[in-house]
Amino acid sequence: MIVVENLVKTFPGVGGAGTVEALRGIDLEIPTGEIFGIVGPSGSGKSTLLRCLNLLERPTSGRILLGGDDLSTLSGADLRSARRRIGTVFQQFNLLHSRTVLGNVEFPLEVAGVDRTQRRTRVRELLELVGLAGKESSYPSQLSGGQQQRVGIARALAAEPDVLLCDEATSALDPDTTDQVLDLVAEINRRLGVTVVVITHELGVLRRVCTSAARLESGHIVETGRISDLVADPGSMLGAAIVPVGDDPSAGPIADTALVTALGEDAHGPWLSDLIRTVDADVAVVGGRVERVGTTTVGRLRLRFGGAVDRDAVARFVGDRPHLTLSWGTDTDLEGLAG
Amino acid sequence: MNKTTWYEALPEVWIATLETLYMVGVSFVLTVVGGVAVGIVLQVTSPSGLRPMRALNTVLGVIVNLFRSLPFLILLIALIGVTRFIVGTAIGPTAAIVPLTIGAVPFFARIVESALREVPRGRVEAAQVMGATDGQIVRKVLVPEATTALVAGATLTLVLLVGYSAMAGVIGAGGLGDFALVYGYQRFNTPVLLVAVVVLIIMVQIMQSAGDAIIRRLAHRR
Numbered sequence: 001m002i003v004v005e006n007l008v009k010t011f012p013g014v015g016g017a018g019t020v021e022a023l024r025g026i027d028l029e030i031p032t033g034e035i036f037g038i039v040g041p042s043g044s045g046k047s048t049l050l051r052c053l054n055l056l057e058r059p060t061s062g063r064i065l066l067g068g069d070d071l072s073t074l075s076g077a078d079l080r081s082a083r084r085r086i087g088t089v090f091q092q093f094n095l096l097h098s099r100t101v102l103g104n105v106e107f108p109l110e111v112a113g114v115d116r117t118q119r120r121t122r123v124r125e126l127l128e129l130v131g132l133a134g135k136e137s138s139y140p141s142q143l144s145g146g147q148q149q150r151v152g153i154a155r156a157l158a159a160e161p162d163v164l165l166c167d168e169a170t171s172a173l174d175p176d177t178t179d180q181v182l183d184l185v186a187e188i189n190r191r192l193g194v195t196v197v198v199i200t201h202e203l204g205v206l207r208r209v210c211t212s213a214a215r216l217e218s219g220h221i222v223e224t225g226r227i228s229d230l231v232a233d234p235g236s237m238l239g240a241a242i243v244p245v246g247d248d249p250s251a252g253p254i255a256d257t258a259l260v261t262a263l264g265e266d267a268h269g270p271w272l273s274d275l276i277r278t279v280d281a282d283v284a285v286v287g288g289r290v291e292r293v294g295t296t297t298v299g300r301l302r303l304r305f306g307g308a309v310d311r312d313a314v315a316r317f318v319g320d321r322p323h324l325t326l327s328w329g330t331d332t333d334l335e336g337l338a339g
Numbered sequence: 340m341n342k343t344t345w346y347e348a349l350p351e352v353w354i355a356t357l358e359t360l361y362m363v364g365v366s367f368v369l370t371v372v373g374g375v376a377v378g379i380v381l382q383v384t385s386p387s388g389l390r391p392m393r394a395l396n397t398v399l400g401v402i403v404n405l406f407r408s409l410p411f412l413i414l415l416i417a418l419i420g421v422t423r424f425i426v427g428t429a430i431g432p433t434a435a436i437v438p439l440t441i442g443a444v445p446f447f448a449r450i451v452e453s454a455l456r457e458v459p460r461g462r463v464e465a466a467q468v469m470g471a472t473d474g475q476i477v478r479k480v481l482v483p484e485a486t487t488a489l490v491a492g493a494t495l496t497l498v499l500l501v502g503y504s505a506m507a508g509v510i511g512a513g514g515l516g517d518f519a520l521v522y523g524y525q526r527f528n529t530p531v532l533l534v535a536v537v538v539l540i541i542m543v544q545i546m547q548s549a550g551d552a553i554i555r556r557l558a559h560r561r
Binding site: 055083088092094111 | 469
């Protein structure tokens, strides 16, 4: 379990003028075994948060606890051994080009003083795990981007860390390769039980692998929760971003529409025709999307009912079905969703 | 006195060539060792380095600049006392090694510094998050990742040393420069002077080609 308590990081301003507050009091709890996504626009503090988590930056104040140990105040040998508990996968891979694949993957073990035969055994296991067996003696420049990132992942796992941090790890890869690398991360999470923290600006990453997420904006966590709860919550901006309904302003005011979210089996079921029969109303679908999110399916539809619909009847219909949630549109929704 | 024909001078050209190779070779090895050490200190203590140390960095930088701003000919003469103190004499190829090394170390140190600075910061940070010490980062990341630039810089330095060694002929260092000066220039024997020049050209060509060949073999490391 990673606990971040009131984490603040300020940097001296450009030209020594004042300070820049990158993180303004972050509180986060990341349970063991999660794949936790941290999203936010550029400049929101994502990178600073990651650099605090992998101990490249020392927080100005606040604490970072990993399994109960405070990592934010360490230095020297303690800092170096704490860093080995956290493996980082970088956007630009950051492999050593003077070393072969083997040399790169064994690097964390080599600097930790693990002997050569043990290193070689471990590297072989790791390359097997990431699907690069037989590539030991290749140099990074001879590999594709996806292969380089697999080396990056193997290297990050070499010292058997408790946490795998992915810093925009798929942002430099093409869509197909991105999916393969994400699937590998999910598989590693499943097989090794390692907690994964993913920093990304790509919502597709949240959709495909994350179990929980937090949204960061100007140095604050503005929203956090399990993905399944976020997408079921009609008021969640993260949920709306993960499964956007694509509200079309020309479809008329949003105030008299209903947003229905269907999860799991209900998403596949004939709930819409049931609803129409039950409340006996005309229905227009003005927006909607069905997405695969992690291992489940989420459908979100924005409906406009013709004539005077009995809202209580709609609410009762939804209330009877555990995987459906309902919210009536308000005019403020449009502004919120536009963001 | 009859002029020596150029082919009669060949045995002496051979000895001069060996002297040049000797003083350039030894001072090259010393320059690489010293330049790498000074260059590492310059980079590591710089404001963006692993261990910023403003005072040390500034002082070392000033010393390096001082030696680099002196024309080599002036340095040669200025160092005669130092040479005599270290080697016991100021004449001959062994004595020339002192000013050659002192002249080339600052040059190569700056090359090393900039080569290390060009190593992408992300690779250094990757090593840091993997728990490497600063010493390990210098040995296992900075220097190996900069190898191509270091070999290119070392080739430049080697060629520079050939030029310096010829200049050292002015103070009686021996070698091809001395030979060209004494036999060719002072005795107006242009053919002999040309022979020395041709040998120097061939020497530089071979050194440059060897450096380029090593760089080509390291191409995959970029």
